[in-house]
Amino acid sequence: MNDYNFAYLDEQTKRMIRRAILKGLAIPGYQVPFASREMPMPYGWGTGGVQVSAAILTPGDTFKVIDQGADDTTNAVSIRKFFERTAGVATTEHTGEATVIQTRHRIPETPLTEDQILVFQVPIPEPLRFLEPRESETRKMHSLEEYGLMHVKLYEDISRHGHIATSYAYPVRVEGRYVMDPSPIPKFDNPKLDRSPAIQLFGAGREQRIYAIPPYTRVVSLDFEDHPFEASKADHPCDLCGAEDSYLDEVIIDDAGNRMFVCSDSDYCASRQAQGHRGRLSPEVA
Amino acid sequence: MMKDDAQTPLLRVRGLTKTYGGRIGCADISFDLWPGEVLGVVGESGSGKSTLLGALAGHLAPDRGEVIFDTRAEGPRDTVTMSEPERRMLARTDWAFVHQNPRDGLRMNVSAGGNVGERLMAVGARHYGNIRATATDWLGRVEIDPARIDDRPQAFSGGMQQRLQIARNLVTGPRLVFMDEPTGGLDVSVQARLLDLLRGLVRDMGLSAIVVTHDLAVVRLLADRLMVMKSGRVVEAGLTDQVLDDPQHAYTQLLVSSVLQV
Ligand SMILES: Nc1ncnc2c1ncn2[C@@H]1O[C@H](COP(=O)(O)OP(=O)(O)O)[C@@H](O)[C@H]1O
Ligand SMILES: [Mg+2]
Ligand SMILES: [Zn+2]
Numbered sequence: 355m356n357d358y359n360f361a362y363l364d365e366q367t368k369r370m371i372r373r374a375i376l377k378g379l380a381i382p383g384y385q386v387p388f389a390s391r392e393m394p395m396p397y398g399w400g401t402g403g404v405q406v407s408a409a410i411l412t413p414g415d416t417f418k419v420i421d422q423g424a425d426d427t428t429n430a431v432s433i434r435k436f437f438e439r440t441a442g443v444a445t446t447e448h449t450g451e452a453t454v455i456q457t458r459h460r461i462p463e464t465p466l467t468e469d470q471i472l473v474f475q476v477p478i479p480e481p482l483r484f485l486e487p488r489e490s491e492t493r494k495m496h497s498l499e500e501y502g503l504m505h506v507k508l509y510e511d512i513s514r515h516g517h518i519a520t521s522y523a524y525p526v527r528v529e530g531r532y533v534m535d536p537s538p539i540p541k542f543d544n545p546k547l548d549r550s551p552a553i554q555l556f557g558a559g560r561e562q563r564i565y566a567i568p569p570y571t572r573v574v575s576l577d578f579e580d581h582p583f584e585a586s587k588a589d590h591p592c593d594l595c596g597a598e599d600s601y602l603d604e605v606i607i608d609d610a611g612n613r614m615f616v617c618s619d620s621d622y623c624a625s626r627q628a629q630g631h632r633g634r635l636s637p638e639v640a
Numbered sequence: 641m642m643k644d645d646a647q648t649p650l651l652r653v654r655g656l657t658k659t660y661g662g663r664i665g666c667a668d669i670s671f672d673l674w675p676g677e678v679l680g681v682v683g684e685s686g687s688g689k690s691t692l693l694g695a696l697a698g699h700l701a702p703d704r705g706e707v708i709f710d711t712r713a714e715g716p717r718d719t720v721t722m723s724e725p726e727r728r729m730l731a732r733t734d735w736a737f738v739h740q741n742p743r744d745g746l747r748m749n750v751s752a753g754g755n756v757g758e759r760l761m762a763v764g765a766r767h768y769g770n771i772r773a774t775a776t777d778w779l780g781r782v783e784i785d786p787a788r789i790d791d792r793p794q795a796f797s798g799g800m801q802q803r804l805q806i807a808r809n810l811v812t813g814p815r816l817v818f819m820d821e822p823t824g825g826l827d828v829s830v831q832a833r834l835l836d837l838l839r840g841l842v843r844d845m846g847l848s849a850i851v852v853t854h855d856l857a858v859v860r861l862l863a864d865r866l867m868v869m870k871s872g873r874v875v876e877a878g879l880t881d882q883v884l885d886d887p888q889h890a891y892t893q894l895l896v897s898s899v900l901q902v
Contacts, residue, residue, distance in 0.1 A: 485747065485749070485750065494728075498724075498725045498728060500728065500732075500762065502732075502758060502759075502761040502762030502763070503758070503761075503762075505761040505766070506747075506750060506754050506757065506758050506761055509753070509754050509757055509761065509768065509771065510750060510751060510754050512768055513751055513753055513754065513772070513789070513790050514751075514790065578766055578767060578768040579766050579767045579768075580767055580768050580769050581768050
């Protein structure tokens, strides 16, 4: 196996990425440029997150990968395999057992601890880009805290839909300073960003940006006084584990178009079922 | 320190010079603008009007000179030497800039209401209902049907776009408005309506403004005082009626006579 350095990247590249991570932690929410490397997988497959994970993993870590909450999608499996092969680290599907969790589109339901690092895969790091495509200008807006434009985006949302319809990548203000795109997690997950005991790292490969939220950092979702932020989800319990507090996926279950709601966090759902929790469509217990 | 508005010019410009690689854009411009006053800047194309306006508004860094603005908080400050954050703060609070081409002054992918509301949100407005009510009011004031509040400017005529740009700029009650050829590129009939509207707003709000134009009819209607520019320099200045009715400089005489021939 060992044609590669530990965790694939060479030590100099890892040092460069670690410096970017440390800078990001020192300036919460600030997008730090870094020299993204070619990874043996296409952009859009989380190369930013993979590089961050590669720079922080140690042989003693236990690694978990989730994609939309699930451990078993092609993307999650291939990233997990990649680090099993190149770093030889232990892997797990259980949130509680992992020390490093790489994620696309979700934050686990099980509360994270000080002993954990959450690594987000980020497609577009710049929250202001939607209305201001010039990077020279958005950089200036960040440095001068000119964030009125973010509310113009939310204003447009309300004027078009009657409410803030943005439900993913919902912008946040970090520690009262930088406005940040939390990556395309559902806004239901936004409150979990706030004052999390875990370190939260964000890697954008194609765009060559790293940013970070240190533990116990204030993260506030932007809103209007008369249209306050709401961490909404489908108004159902999980049909398999009965959870009322978890983010749900809607799944079509037969040709007649019947649907069920299940936890998007598959580890959370399975753990609850193992503990004996039941939902509307759970098999009868004998 | 007590401020005395009657004795402090709103804007005091001294020796303002901007060159483009050795070529003169505008040179050695000095004047005072008093609160509530509208200053017209006229001259043929290429005479340096836009350069002067850009240097005044902080869009272009001048080579030399002072642009001293009577700030609310600290009284007269040279905006050329103040920090960029301070200057940008002025640009979205006490100053406004109306571009000749509304596309340069509007966000074309944002609704009319969002365009008007942006400056409010930039200075901290966080109540959607209030922002919308203010935007609705301002659309009415610039004669745009408030029912169009959610339409994007692309769907508007040139005249409407220009009126929207004006609303977007005036909504926060700026103390100084820079306008570069505000009626340029519009049909004559549309120009007349826009001028009427501008004159009403300037009067009602007691605005101080600097209006750049090559169109003497515009300054005749809007400006209290006039500066005539040629080759980057001011060749004549004075009260609008005096300059237009009794021009002293040969170049001004030419300008005035050419408008009479139209
Ligand atoms: N960006 C630029 N680069 C070089 N020369 C310029 C630039 N902008 C304007 N100029 C020159 O400066 C002079 C004044 O131009 P301008 O201020 O645009 O005049 P006006 O607005 O009166 O038509 C002209 O000679 C013009 O060619
Ligand atoms: Mg011009
Ligand atoms: Zn469940």
